[in-house]
Amino acid sequence: MTMRILIVLLISIALNGCSMLRISYSNIDSFAIWTANDYFDFNNEQREQFNKRFTKIHQWHRQEQLPEYLLVFEDIHKRVQNGIRGNDIIWLVDTLKIRYSRIAQYSANDLADILSTLSPSQIDTLKKKLRKENRKFIKDHRSDEGEVERRKEFERRTFKQINEWLGPLSEKQEQMVSNALKTVPLIDQLRHQENLRRQREFLEILELRNQDRSIYTEQLRQFFINWDSGRTETVKKQFDLSWAKRAEIYEGLDKTLSTEQRDYLRKKILGYMEDIRSLIKPTSM
Numbered sequence: 495m496t497m498r499i500l501i502v503l504l505i506s507i508a509l510n511g512c513s514m515l516r517i518s519y520s521n522i523d524s525f526a527i528w529t530a531n532d533y534f535d536f537n538n539e540q541r542e543q544f545n546k547r548f549t550k551i552h553q554w555h556r557q558e559q560l561p562e563y564l565l566v567f568e569d570i571h572k573r574v575q576n577g578i579r580g581n582d583i584i585w586l587v588d589t590l591k592i593r594y595s596r597i598a599q600y601s602a603n604d605l606a607d608i609l610s611t612l613s614p615s616q617i618d619t620l621k622k623k624l625r626k627e628n629r630k631f632i633k634d635h636r637s638d639e640g641e642v643e644r645r646k647e648f649e650r651r652t653f654k655q656i657n658e659w660l661g662p663l664s665e666k667q668e669q670m671v672s673n674a675l676k677t678v679p680l681i682d683q684l685r686h687q688e689n690l691r692r693q694r695e696f697l698e699i700l701e702l703r704n705q706d707r708s709i710y711t712e713q714l715r716q717f718f719i720n721w722d723s724g725r726t727e728t729v730k731k732q733f734d735l736s737w738a739k740r741a742e743i744y745e746g747l748d749k750t751l752s753t754e755q756r757d758y759l760r761k762k763i764l765g766y767m768e769d770i771r772s773l774i775k776p777t778s779m
Contacts, residue, residue: 499662510538518772533664535619547604554600559593565605566593567767574759580741587737595719602715609714617700624693631689635682644682646684649675653742660751661758666772667750671743678739681732691724692717 526548527541536544566589573582612620632638636647650674656663663671699717716723725733733778751759 501739518581526552530760533620533623534612534616536616540608543611544608547608551597551601551604555597556773557610559596559675559771564767564770564774567763567770571760571763571767574756574763578744580738582746583735583741583744592600594721596722598718599715602718603711603720606714607617608699610707610710618699621697628686628689630691631682631686632730635686637686638681641680643678644680646677648680648682658746659748659762660755663748663755664752667747670749670750674739674743679732679736679745681736684729684732688725688729692721695724 524544526537527545530536530548531541531546534540570586573579573585634647635645649672653663653668653671656671696717699713700712702713726772
């Protein structure tokens, strides 16, 4: 969902392993307008309005949110030094949800205004883009294949994430993680179904854009802020179980880290903290 992507982008650039944090964050406005135009094929006036409003959001995020991100990384650094526990992973997931919610709260009215100007042909452009993304998700996660193939892809992605933060694992560590990952429920198909459900809801809300403006704006606000709303209890339990199992894996892995691996993780965190400090400074704008 493009608007959610653009909101989350401000978080993910800082937290998801981008080695060009300072450059990427400073040029996010250009990427945002390119992404939005890819979804909607904006006209000149819409592009101008989007750029104006996103620039405002970006400036607010730099001034108000980056200092909070710095505190989060300081907390992460302390937890790493004390040894990672499963609860630390759950805390981090919840913290990211809070960060997302705050951006969504701030951005909702601006996004509602922009989306209210969409034409029927631009809605069709959005639908085509979403169908393309859905096909890509299935292909990337091998969700239309058997469980063996899906697990291989899940394992590949997990090891890639771990290596980004710890560097190479030993053969013993890799075997330990590989065995533990077999206990994690696969949720790629659930994620796909949830994506489809939320896309339908989003399109239904957009149909209200030329009707009662207050109802449309409030529904869109709630859609962005309460991203997890509407999930069944069964789906919620599967998502929670998946995170709980992964948290157990990371806690177990932490106990096996070498001095070099712990230093690698520590330096990576400190590097992000330094980048965020530089972005907070007025001279970096």
